[in-house]
Amino acid sequence: xxxxxxxxxxxxxxxRESSSLGEILVNLxxxxxxxxxxxxxxxxxxxxxxxxxxGCLFELKDGYKGSVQALGNNFGTLTNSPYIALDAxxxxxxxxxGENLRINGNQIALIKRILVYTFIYEGVANWQEADATxxxxxxxxxxxxxxxxxxNTRHRMCGLALLENMNDETFSVEKIVQFYPGHRDLDAAFHxxxxxxxxxx
Numbered sequence: 001x002x003x004x005x006x007x008x009x010x011x012x013x014x015x016r017e018s019s020s021l022g023e024i025l026v027n028l029x030x031x032x033x034x035x036x037x038x039x040x041x042x043x044x045x046x047x048x049x050x051x052x053x054x055g056c057l058f059e060l061k062d063g064y065k066g067s068v069q070a071l072g073n074n075f076g077t078l079t080n081s082p083y084i085a086l087d088a089x090x091x092x093x094x095x096x097x098g099e100n101l102r103i104n105g106n107q108i109a110l111i112k113r114i115l116v117y118t119f120i121y122e123g124v125a126n127w128q129e130a131d132a133t134x135x136x137x138x139x140x141x142x143x144x145x146x147x148x149x150x151x152n153t154r155h156r157m158c159g160l161a162l163l164e165n166m167n168d169e170t171f172s173v174e175k176i177v178q179f180y181p182g183h184r185d186l187d188a189a190f191h192x193x194x195x196x197x198x199x200x201x
Contacts, residue, residue, distance in 0.1 A: 002135075002143040005161075005175035007150065013105075013170045014141045021105025021170060022139040023078075026116055026161075028054040029098035030132040050130050051122035054099040057115040057192050058082045061165075065194060067183075068101065071121065083107040084114065105138065109168040115176075115190055119157040119183075127151045127158070127179075134160050136173060146175050155179040159186050 003011065015021055030052050055069025060082060068076035068084050076085040083104035087097075103114065118132060128151040136144040146161050157180045163171040180186045184196050 002145050004145045004147065005173070007175050007177050010172050010174040011144070012166060012172050013138060013144075015170045021108060024103040024105050024171070025137040026054070026056075026101040026103065027098050027135045027137065028052065028100075028118055028132060029135075030130045050120060050126075052099075052118050052130060052132060053121045054086065054101055054116070054118050054134075056084060056101060056117065057187065057190070057194070058084055059112045059114075059192065061110055061112050065192060067194065078102055078104045081110075083111060103163075105171075108165060108171065112165050114163040114171075115159060115186075115192070116161045116163070117157065117159050117186060127153065136161070144173060146177065148177055150177050150179075153179040155181050157182050157186050159189070162190070 005011070013021060013024070030050065053070050055067060055071070055074075057065070057067050059065045064081060066074070066082060068074055068082065068086050070086060076082055078085045085102050087100040087102065101116065103111075116134065118134075120127075120130070127148055130148075132148045134146040134148075136146070148158065148160075159176040159178045159180065162174045162176055164174075166172050178189070180189060187194050187196065
């Protein structure tokens with residue numbers, strides 16, 4: 001059974017009795033190959049495909065802020081600050097596992113908030129063709145699905161879900177699905193206050 005979040009809807013992760021949240025898995029899957037062939041796809045590399053990247057902004061309780069993403073090789077770590085890690089970079093979308101961001105729920109008391117996002121690193125800026133879905137999984141609970149069901153944009157960056165600390169016991173999860181021109185714009189919209197420079201993979 002899954003819980004399909006609606007835009008703006010917020011729910012709390014269920015904490016198991018006498019235990020921590022455990023590891024929280026945020027999975028991104030998408031359709032890597034555009035459906036349209038011909039002139040339009042030719043403009044973007046002859047149907048080369050879409051490369052989406054999964055990442056997040058984080059803010060810890062001690063004020064430390066940053067990002068976890070493949071761009072710039074900021075893959076993070078689960079066992080130390082920021083207690084968030086990106087498994088790998090799927091450059092094609094062909095991997096059945098997609099891309100996975102892991103959050104150490106055992107360290108929730110140290111984490112203030114996490115903004116999960118995805119952006120089109122390469123390929124046509126067509127979110128409808130990408131058909132991306134984010135699934136949040138954690139022990140002993142239903143999967144939470146954040147479907148990208150709003151496509152009317154040419155922006156390449158999308159804020160997906162906001163996780164916020166609730167009394168150091170659990171996270172609330174809110175479906176965002178809001179599009180922005182880039183990292184700086186996403187940062188400004190949620191008042192993160194990071195300094196951004198160009199990066200590469």
